[in-house]
Amino acid sequence: MTSLVNSVTTAMAQGSAYVTLSRQMAVVIVALLLLLLVARLLTEANGEAPLAERTKVFNLALWPLLVAFALFVAGRLWLIVRP
Amino acid sequence: MNLRLGKRQLPIIVAAGVAVAAIAQAEAVVALVGATAGAIYHGVLLIVLLEAYLIVDGPTERRAAVVLALLPLLRLLSLTVPSPLWPPACWQGAIAALLLFAAARAARLAGVPWPALWPGRWSWAAEAHVALSGVELGLVALAVLRPVPLAGSGAGALTIAGMLLLVFCAGVVEELVFRHLVQQVLEECFGRAGFAIGAALYASTFAGSLSPLAMLSAGVLGLFWGLWVRSKGSVWSVAAAHGLLNVILLLGWPQLLVR
Numbered sequence: 001m002t003s004l005v006n007s008v009t010t011a012m013a014q015g016s017a018y019v020t021l022s023r024q025m026a027v028v029i030v031a032l033l034l035l036l037l038v039a040r041l042l043t044e045a046n047g048e049a050p051l052a053e054r055t056k057v058f059n060l061a062l063w064p065l066l067v068a069f070a071l072f073v074a075g076r077l078w079l080i081v082r083p
Numbered sequence: 084m085n086l087r088l089g090k091r092q093l094p095i096i097v098a099a100g101v102a103v104a105a106i107a108q109a110e111a112v113v114a115l116v117g118a119t120a121g122a123i124y125h126g127v128l129l130i131v132l133l134e135a136y137l138i139v140d141g142p143t144e145r146r147a148a149v150v151l152a153l154l155p156l157l158r159l160l161s162l163t164v165p166s167p168l169w170p171p172a173c174w175q176g177a178i179a180a181l182l183l184f185a186a187a188r189a190a191r192l193a194g195v196p197w198p199a200l201w202p203g204r205w206s207w208a209a210e211a212h213v214a215l216s217g218v219e220l221g222l223v224a225l226a227v228l229r230p231v232p233l234a235g236s237g238a239g240a241l242t243i244a245g246m247l248l249l250v251f252c253a254g255v256v257e258e259l260v261f262r263h264l265v266q267q268v269l270e271e272c273f274g275r276a277g278f279a280i281g282a283a284l285y286a287s288t289f290a291g292s293l294s295p296l297a298m299l300s301a302g303v304l305g306l307f308w309g310l311w312v313r314s315k316g317s318v319w320s321v322a323a324a325h326g327l328l329n330v331i332l333l334l335g336w337p338q339l340l341v342r
Binding site: 002003004005006007008009010012013024025028029031032035036039053054056057058059060061063064065067068069071072074075076078079 | 113114118119121122123126129130133134136137149152156157159160161162163164165166167168169171174175177178179181182184185188189191192250253254256257285288289291292293294301329333
């Protein structure tokens, strides 16, 4: 029993609508990564929190999402180039 | 029930309550509206909670913000990582590894130490009993929920041992996040009700299963495991129980052995 993968995510990856849904998801994730970077810069400009702390907080989400997105792109590319 | 709140307590309860409700609502959006809409909702929550960690003053509020940010991140990872390229057991392992990285960083920022390996109040025998209850729970859940075993899809690409390990570790990471980190900050915010609110939040993350029975089961298990950890039991024993339950429920382990 796990909350990590559920019917929605399984249907997304295995169903016929994968390409359409994954394209939308790609846009959402790229936008989110950009927003996280912008949010970090804006907070940095305000100078309210030390730089090291801001970097630690945003990297908490940035790195896992970047790796997930890289896996996602690899999956999409494989679907395009596979024989 | 005494609802009189001090000047400092009310904002924490309100803010944490709004955050918990928003996370549960975002889970409902993923299940009922769509994955893209749910991902947008979770993305907004993630940014708001990370910003909140930097902006708010109190240590409790900061701890709650950074730990609760793990839940939108969990769902965003689970909507991004699954791909037809890899078997589903690999999805579990990849999401669990990425979530563990984020949980370790969140725990450090929140000042929450890793759970002790040595049992707290209870004996090793009691801890072992709880850990092994995952086998019984898995068999009951297998009979009631009847999921499609992951072993049937893409099993050729992975050894059985590899799948067992990945799925077991996914359960362990979930317990470290929900019963160790999330429960601890919710108990700081809501007091004794924290573990029950944590169980409800855990159940809400099963909305994507589109099965009320699975949500109910997750809620009951969350209550039982949360109560055990709250009564000074070890997180590691419930983590082992969850891992064993995953192995039986998701891989259909008994069927796997018969083949």
